[in-house]
Amino acid sequence: MKPDMKVTIAGVEFANPLMTASGCCGYGEELSGVYSLKHLGALVTKSITAKPREGHPPPRTAEVPGGMLNAIGLANVGIDRFISEKIPFLQKQNTRIIVNVAGSTIHEYVDICSRLEDQPRVDMVELNISCPNVNEGGMEIGASPPMTERTIREVRRVFSRPIVAKLSPNVTSVVDIAKAAEQGGADCLSLINSLVGTSVDINTWRPRLTNNRGGLTGPGIKPIALAMVDAVYNATSLPIIGIGGISNVIDAVEFFLCGATALQVGTALFIHPDAPVRIVRDLQDYLEQKKLSSITELVGKVRKY
Ligand SMILES: Cc1cc2nc3c(=O)[nH]c(=O)nc-3n(C[C@H](O)[C@H](O)[C@H](O)COP(=O)(O)O)c2cc1C
Numbered sequence: 073m074k075p076d077m078k079v080t081i082a083g084v085e086f087a088n089p090l091m092t093a094s095g096c097c098g099y100g101e102e103l104s105g106v107y108s109l110k111h112l113g114a115l116v117t118k119s120i121t122a123k124p125r126e127g128h129p130p131p132r133t134a135e136v137p138g139g140m141l142n143a144i145g146l147a148n149v150g151i152d153r154f155i156s157e158k159i160p161f162l163q164k165q166n167t168r169i170i171v172n173v174a175g176s177t178i179h180e181y182v183d184i185c186s187r188l189e190d191q192p193r194v195d196m197v198e199l200n201i202s203c204p205n206v207n208e209g210g211m212e213i214g215a216s217p218p219m220t221e222r223t224i225r226e227v228r229r230v231f232s233r234p235i236v237a238k239l240s241p242n243v244t245s246v247v248d249i250a251k252a253a254e255q256g257g258a259d260c261l262s263l264i265n266s267l268v269g270t271s272v273d274i275n276t277w278r279p280r281l282t283n284n285r286g287g288l289t290g291p292g293i294k295p296i297a298l299a300m301v302d303a304v305y306n307a308t309s310l311p312i313i314g315i316g317g318i319s320n321v322i323d324a325v326e327f328f329l330c331g332a333t334a335l336q337v338g339t340a341l342f343i344h345p346d347a348p349v350r351i352v353r354d355l356q357d358y359l360e361q362k363k364l365s366s367i368t369e370l371v372g373k374v375r376k377y
Contacts, residue, residue, distance in 0.1 A: 075359035076366040082234035082259035086113040090348035093338030094172035114168035124150035134280040139290020143283030174200040186230035202240030202265035217252035224256030234259035262313035290339040305331025321354035328370035
């Protein structure tokens, strides 16, 4: 028998633990032209805000050793158009749908999530309290334990399905933020979002992003993400979705061993849009080699010194 790839988070069953990371495949339409989305455990959408956003002017991405920098600035269609134009497509997909939500104020998160409550096809919301690329909101909330707790508590009042809190690495103590999210009623934690970084063109002396700084993602951030997943796994009892530089089965296994129950793939999608599908297949082979019957047997099993 093939190893069981199903995972359950907050009562929601996923066919496999591999998800797309927010902002790395829009609303799934383009990706569905490459392969059927049924192969994903879940599709996580781009961050949705109350009003449509154009984002920052280009250049808003730059390649750097070990990954990339981006300062997209939360470009998205806004909640009205998301519901009228994107939900009809998502409704037809045979995968779990997680809608990532961003806001400048607690009220904005509440407002958007109350609209999503009326969309039964939305399985979970993921609250982006960790975007480093906008001047207002988001990060301000995600760097403060009391604000994190309050935001989740307020969203909890209007959204009855599971809430995922997406944590930032750009904080003094990710464990303190994780505990505050748990206290506020989060059902799951996802980590990490991007690390603040920049890069400068030595000919023009200009930063390579019009926002002057951006978020670092890709293979270079994996060790940081792993250490944070491990720390949060040991400090809270919430399930964790691991994110950060995952592009192959080795990365995936490391995250499970450090405590992740599911994974999101971001930057790697720009090189191999089918990376999550390949990882699921390779994980199955790995489990067979190790004579394990379920992916859940790996979770938190790192043998520490
Ligand atoms: C171009 C780009 C856009 C992103 N947009 C969002 C976003 O809108 N909301 C969000 O929560 N994270 C966003 N992220 C962060 C990713 O979801 C993920 O947390 C991060 O890229 C780390 O994973 P990776 O190393 O696999 O890319 C974005 C990342 C990239 C590269």
